[in-house]
Amino acid sequence: MIFRTLCTLLVAVGVVAWAAPPAWAKERSARKIIKDFDRVKYPGWINDISMEDYAKLVIPPTREQCALALELRENYPRHKEVPRLMLSRWVLTINVFDGYDQVLEETTDALENSNFVPLENAAAIGRAMAALTGHRLTVERRFELVKDAVKRNSKDTDYGPFLLTQLAVDHIANPDKQRDLCELAIKKFGKEHCWEAGYHLRLLKKLGTDVPFQFKDALTGETVRRDDTKPTLIYAWWPSEKTEPAVEGLRKLKNVQVIFVHTYYTERREETLAAARAMKLPGPLLNIKQHTSIAKTLGFTNGGTFFLINKSGRLAAVTGHLDPMREVLQGK
Numbered sequence: 001m002i003f004r005t006l007c008t009l010l011v012a013v014g015v016v017a018w019a020a021p022p023a024w025a026k027e028r029s030a031r032k033i034i035k036d037f038d039r040v041k042y043p044g045w046i047n048d049i050s051m052e053d054y055a056k057l058v059i060p061p062t063r064e065q066c067a068l069a070l071e072l073r074e075n076y077p078r079h080k081e082v083p084r085l086m087l088s089r090w091v092l093t094i095n096v097f098d099g100y101d102q103v104l105e106e107t108t109d110a111l112e113n114s115n116f117v118p119l120e121n122a123a124a125i126g127r128a129m130a131a132l133t134g135h136r137l138t139v140e141r142r143f144e145l146v147k148d149a150v151k152r153n154s155k156d157t158d159y160g161p162f163l164l165t166q167l168a169v170d171h172i173a174n175p176d177k178q179r180d181l182c183e184l185a186i187k188k189f190g191k192e193h194c195w196e197a198g199y200h201l202r203l204l205k206k207l208g209t210d211v212p213f214q215f216k217d218a219l220t221g222e223t224v225r226r227d228d229t230k231p232t233l234i235y236a237w238w239p240s241e242k243t244e245p246a247v248e249g250l251r252k253l254k255n256v257q258v259i260f261v262h263t264y265y266t267e268r269r270e271e272t273l274a275a276a277r278a279m280k281l282p283g284p285l286l287n288i289k290q291h292t293s294i295a296k297t298l299g300f301t302n303g304g305t306f307f308l309i310n311k312s313g314r315l316a317a318v319t320g321h322l323d324p325m326r327e328v329l330q331g332k
Contacts, residue, residue, distance in 0.1 A: 028071070028075075030075070033068055033071055034081050034085070037069065037085055040061045065085075065089065069082075069088060070089065073086055078116050082118075086106075086122055087125060090107060090123075090125075090130070094129055094133050101130075103129070103130035104127060110123035111124065111127070120152070121152045121153050125163070127149070128145040131145045131146070132171065139171050142167060146167050149163055150163060150164060158193075160193075161189045161193050161194040161197060162196075164181050166320070168181035169200050169321075170321040170323075170324070171324060173317060173324035181197075182198075182201050186198065203305075207317070210313055211307075211314065213313060214226075218273060218276075218284075219277065219284065220284070226257065226313060230255050230256055231256055231257070231308060231310055232258075233256050233257070233258050233306060233309075234298075235260050236306075236307075237262050237281070239262070239272050240275075243304075250322070253329070256329060260276070260284070261286045261287075261298075262276075262287060262288070304320055304321075305318065305319070305320055306322060308328055
C-alpha cells in the first residue's frame with residue numbers, strides 16, 4: 001500500500017548512535033532547529049535505487065532529521081512544531097530503520113507523560129503506524145490503536161485514511177471486514193482523500209469473477225495455464241530487494257500455484273527480467289500490459305498486492321500482505 005512505495009532497511013546498529021541530539025543542542029534556538037530540519041532533502045523516487053545508493057542518499061538525512069526532532073522536543077517540549085517533527089521522526093524510524101519497537105516505546109511515553117495534547121495526537125498516529133508495520137501485535141490490538149489514532153485525529157486526511165486502509169488490506173483477510181473499513185475511511189475523510197480505499201473496494205467488487213488464464217512466461221517463453229487442482233496465488237511483484245521477504249514467503253507455500261505479474265515499460269524489460277532471474281522467482285512472470293484480459297479483470301495492479309484464484313478459476317481474495325492470505329489458504 002502507501003508504505004510499500006517507501007524503502008525499508010534493516011540497520012544493525014543501535015538507535016542511540018543517531019537518535020540523540022548533539023551536545024551543543026541547548027545553544028540553538030527552536031527556529032534554527034526547525035529551519036535545519038526543513039532544509040534536509042531526500043532523493044525523489046527511491047524504489048529502484050541500489051541498497052548502496054540508498055545508504056548514501058537516504059540514511060544520512062534520515063538520521064539528521066530524527067536527531068533534530070528529538071532536539072526540539074527535549075529543549076522546547078511544548079513548541080507548536082514538536083508534533084510535526086516528532087511524527088516525521090517516527091515515520092522515518094519505521095520506514096527507514098524498521099524501528100517498530102522504538103516507536104512504540106517513544107509514542108507510549110509521549111502519550112503518558114508529555115501532557116501536551118497536540119503531541120499526544122501525533123503520538124497516537126505514530127503508535128498505530130508502528131503497530132501496523134510491526135509483526136508482533138494481534139489484529140485486535142492493531143484495530144484498537146488505529147481506532148484511537150483516528151478518533152484523536154478525526155480531521156487528518158493524510159494519516160487517517162492510510163491507517164484504516166492499511167489495517168483493512170494488510171492485516172485482514174475477510175472481504176466483508178475489509179469493505180467495512182474502506183467504506184469507513186471514505187465516509188470519515190472523503191473519497192478524494194481515500195484513493196487506495198476506493199481502489200480496494202473496486203477490487204472487492206471483482207470477487208467471484210472468472211480470471212482469464214493463459215499466457216507466455218516472460219522468463220522462459222513457455223505457455224502457462226492455470227492448474228485447476230490447486231489454488232493460484234498471483235503476486236504483483238516489482239524488481240526491488242524490498243520484495244524479497246514476500247518472494248521468500250511464496251517460495252515456502254505448499255500446494256499453491258504461484259504466479260508473478262509485473263507492469264514494466266518496454267525500455268526496462270531486460271532490466272526487469274534480469275532482476276527476476278537474479279531473485280530466482282519461484283514461479284512464472286507475466287507482463288500484465290501484454291495480457292489485457294487479465295489486466296481488465298484485476299484492474300490496475302498496485303505493487304505488493306496478492307490475488308487468490310480458487311480452483312474454479314474465480315477471484316477469491318485480495319490482500320496487500322501475504323500473512324492474511326495465508327489465513328485464507330489455510331481456511332481460517
